[in-house]
Every structure is written in structure tokens, then in C-alpha cells.
Amino acid sequence: MNIYIENEYDREIDVDYTDIINKVVCQAVDFVKCPYECEVNVTIVDNNTIHEINREQRKIDRPTDVLSFPMLDYEVAGDFSMAEDDISNFNPDSGELILGDIVISYDKVIEQAAEYNHSRKRELAFLVAHSMLHLFGFDHMVDDERIEMEEKQNIILNNLGITREN
Incomplete structure (x- = not known):
């Protein structure tokens, strides 16, 4: 599996983001029992950059x-x-299945970790797990979908021992 990680964040990231991203992506692929070797691109940015992408794309x-x-x-x-x-x-x-791209705002990781009273490691891992499920076609437009995604996210993170306490 190839996981390409680009750090475009202009400040220091205070967690081992490469380790967290790699572990969560691999766990998510294993969790859904993807039968292929996969390729995923992850880019870490700031709020200004993700704002611009969100405006242009969505x-x-x-x-x-x-x-x-x-x-x-x-x-x-x-x-x-x-x-x-x-x-x-x-x-x-490489012959790998191209799952897609993930863009994460590390500014939001910092903000939401404080807001939800858990670590930045946990918030980053959560966002990667959440986004991987989107790359597998899951969504949360209605309550049933949201509940299913939340359950899957929790299983992926729990399998890695990443909880709200760490």
C-alpha cells in the first residue's frame, strides 16, 4: 500500500502525524476488507488553504x-x-487501487481536540478514519448513515487503541 502524505502546514505539528495516518489508513482498509493493494493521498494544510479548497470544490x-x-x-x-x-x-x-485524496486542516485538529476534550492524536486519527470511510463510499447525509459511519469510525479507532482518553 502506498500512502502519500504531504505536509503543507506552515507551523510545527506536535504529533507523529505520519505514524497516525499510516496506521489509520491501513486499519480502515483492513476493516472494510478491501481485496486490493491501495493508494491514498493525504495532505495536511491550514484553515486558509482548506477554506479555499472548500470554496472551489464544494x-x-x-x-x-x-x-x-x-x-x-x-x-x-x-x-x-x-x-x-x-x-x-x-x-x-503500481497496480494499486486509487482510493482518492484526503485534505486535513491541522488548525481544525487543534481547535476540535480542545473543543471535544481529547488529544490532537485522537482528533487527527478520527478525521482520517472518517475520511477513509468516505473514500469507501460511506456517507452521513441521513441519520442511519451517520450512525453507521460513527460505529465504523469507532471500531477502526478502537482497533488501534485510539480513544478519547489518548
Whole structure:
């Protein structure tokens, strides 16, 4: 699996973000039992940058904590059976399934960790788990979907021993 991490944050990040991102991405891929080796891109930015991306891509004029850009068009969330229907779903050099891109505002990681009274490590891990589920086709537009995503996020984080206490 290739996990490409770009740190575009202009200040120091006070957690081992590469370790956290790698562990959560791998755990999420294992959790959904993806049958392929995968590729994921993660970029860490500030509030100004994610605000600009959010405005350009989603027409929402404010910063957000995380943006997910899935590459696959799922018929059923977490069902990868359609992936082989289109060779462009795979990186021609590595053969890996291209899941998509994640953009995280580390400013929001800091703000939300304080707001929810848990560590920055936990907040970053949560945002990665949440975004990975979006890359697998899950959403939270209605309550049933939101509840399902929350359960899956918690399982992924609990499997790694990442709780609100750490």
C-alpha cells in the first residue's frame, strides 16, 4: 500500500502525524476488507488553504476540518466488486487501487481536540478514519448513515487503541 502524505502546514505539528495516518489508513482498509493493494493521498494544510479548497470544490465559503475526494463511484459503500470494471481505477505503475485524496486542516485538529476534550492524536486519527470511510463510499447525509459511519469510525479507532482518553 502506498500512502502519500504531504505536509503543507506552515507551523510545527506536535504529533507523529505520519505514524497516525499510516496506521489509520491501513486499519480502515483492513476493516472494510478491501481485496486490493491501495493508494491514498493525504495532505495536511491550514484553515486558509482548506477554506479555499472548500470554496472551489464544494461552493462552501468557510474552512472545514477534512475534505474527502473519492476516486471510485460505488454502487454499494464498501463493495469493491466494480473496481476492475475500469482499469483507470488502478495506478498503472503500481497496480494499486486509487482510493482518492484526503485534505486535513491541522488548525481544525487543534481547535476540535480542545473543543471535544481529547488529544490532537485522537482528533487527527478520527478525521482520517472518517475520511477513509468516505473514500469507501460511506456517507452521513441521513441519520442511519451517520450512525453507521460513527460505529465504523469507532471500531477502526478502537482497533488501534485510539480513544478519547489518548
